[in-house]
Amino acid sequence: MTPPxxxxxxxxxxxxxxxxxxxxxxxxxxLVRIVLSIVLLETGANLLLMLSGYRAGAVAPIxxxxxxxxxxxxxxPQALVLTAIVIGVAVQAFMMTLVLRLYTVYxxxxxxxxxxxxxxDLAKAAGVPLPGSADAPLDxxxxxxxxxxx
Amino acid sequence: xxxxxxxxxxxxxxxxxxxxxGQFEFGMAPMLVGSAINQASPEQVGAxxxxxxxxxxxxxxxxxxxxxxxxxxxxxxGLVLGHAGTSARHDPDAGFILRAAxxxxxxxxxxxxxxxxxxxxxxxxxxxxxxxxxxAAFFLPLLARPGTRFPHGSFAIVEGIAxxxxxVTGLLALLTGGEFLQPLLGQGExxxxxxxxxLPLLYIAVGLKVxxxxxxxxxxxxxxxxxxx
Amino acid sequence: xxxxANWIVLLATVIMLVGAVAVLVLQNYLAAVAATSxxxxxAAVIFVVLRAPDVxxxxxxxxxxxxxxxxxxxxxxxxxxxxxxxxASAPQAGADTDGDS
Numbered sequence: 001m002t003p004p005x006x007x008x009x010x011x012x013x014x015x016x017x018x019x020x021x022x023x024x025x026x027x028x029x030x031l032v033r034i035v036l037s038i039v040l041l042e043t044g045a046n047l048l049l050m051l052s053g054y055r056a057g058a059v060a061p062i063x064x065x066x067x068x069x070x071x072x073x074x075x076x077p078q079a080l081v082l083t084a085i086v087i088g089v090a091v092q093a094f095m096m097t098l099v100l101r102l103y104t105v106y107x108x109x110x111x112x113x114x115x116x117x118x119x120x121d122l123a124k125a126a127g128v129p130l131p132g133s134a135d136a137p138l139d140x141x142x143x144x145x146x147x148x149x150x
Numbered sequence: 151x152x153x154x155x156x157x158x159x160x161x162x163x164x165x166x167x168x169x170x171x172g173q174f175e176f177g178m179a180p181m182l183v184g185s186a187i188n189q190a191s192p193e194q195v196g197a198x199x200x201x202x203x204x205x206x207x208x209x210x211x212x213x214x215x216x217x218x219x220x221x222x223x224x225x226x227x228g229l230v231l232g233h234a235g236t237s238a239r240h241d242p243d244a245g246f247i248l249r250a251a252x253x254x255x256x257x258x259x260x261x262x263x264x265x266x267x268x269x270x271x272x273x274x275x276x277x278x279x280x281x282x283x284x285x286a287a288f289f290l291p292l293l294a295r296p297g298t299r300f301p302h303g304s305f306a307i308v309e310g311i312a313x314x315x316x317x318v319t320g321l322l323a324l325l326t327g328g329e330f331l332q333p334l335l336g337q338g339e340x341x342x343x344x345x346x347x348x349l350p351l352l353y354i355a356v357g358l359k360v361x362x363x364x365x366x367x368x369x370x371x372x373x374x375x376x377x378x379x
Numbered sequence: 380x381x382x383x384a385n386w387i388v389l390l391a392t393v394i395m396l397v398g399a400v401a402v403l404v405l406q407n408y409l410a411a412v413a414a415t416s417x418x419x420x421x422a423a424v425i426f427v428v429l430r431a432p433d434v435x436x437x438x439x440x441x442x443x444x445x446x447x448x449x450x451x452x453x454x455x456x457x458x459x460x461x462x463x464x465x466x467a468s469a470p471q472a473g474a475d476t477d478g479d480s
Contacts, residue, residue, distance in 0.1 A: 004389060007176025010429075016392075016396045017399055020403065022163060027153070030408075036402050036412065040399050046434075047422055048167075050434065052180070053184060056176075057177075061199070062200065068188075075184060079209055080212075082205060082433055083205070088441075090220045090223040093227060093449050094227050096453040098230060274435075275436055368448070
């Protein structure tokens, strides 16, 4: 029983992660799930970057006992991915702080509800009637709309 | 409407990825700079771990930018969440098992983290990995006893000193006539603990900075007042 | 030896893809966070096979450890941390009505 081709499997994994992560960002309605999808996409992108540096039959780029091996894998993508992972977790923590703050202010994390809340608050702060409400004028220039709405 | 446009974007992304996949064969790295670095690194830098010589030698300015992003994320996190008030409600202490395990694990995690940081130029590991372990070590007491005050002030001082040390090391190289962040102090014997010039010192600075920043960020999240009892 | 690496990669790939799908479909958010950690663990295994021990160490420490801790802390603060998903996620899931109330 022969296993499938290693390159095919690795590309499937990387593309699958990127695709599932992007799909999650587009389709999910809950902010926590969107953050998790971004993490998935990040893992897939890192994996794709690592695949570009692999050399068949090479060893890890570490010199043991002063003997330089004949063929080593590319160290540059490894260094890039190394820093990208740590940046990723810091940015993820920052995204979660924003999510916490949003939940404190609005009490919900559903992006459809958040959009209505945000539209209402923006309209209130700008002094214009909510788009689509009974007060909103249909085709009036912005200056007139501001005067009439407040 | 928004979903259809996004799905169209996804289709474009998939097409782009398949074009990239078609461009190169698996196992045949197309980049030439990697082999050049593999050849030149033992003489130029002298670190047994070539990834370390890339992170702190050839692409050290990238690492500096990465530290800047970490700093920005940690600072912004603290800014968004704010400091915990003195009257803030705390979670109760954890159970006996977690408290006892935290006391036992704290020195062990500290030692493992420092070991990984100090041997970053010899074996797999280094400032980033060890720094994350240090962050876990610093955060563990807060997890076991949520009532304890996290020393944000002293952590910020350590973080600032570590970041400044990284830049000062780079500037010293500039003063002695080299490039910015060029390794100094000679190479030593490859494989020894005191080898590869200033790379271990830079990695210690990176490790302390990553550890304190991530621990501070986690402490900010943990101190944020719980909404749900 | 090469065949062994292929089997390991096959196992890790299947675990990662199943975990990624689970992140999107699981109703319980704590379980979704755990699935993210599983995906990171599979990625760490693949990085070892790709001769990148540095990256594997980072991914295992960060992706499978620290990231899960941060997400779990935040879920605790958001009140989504209960193991039984229905009580915590029901107000979020059934939010089809307009939020003007």
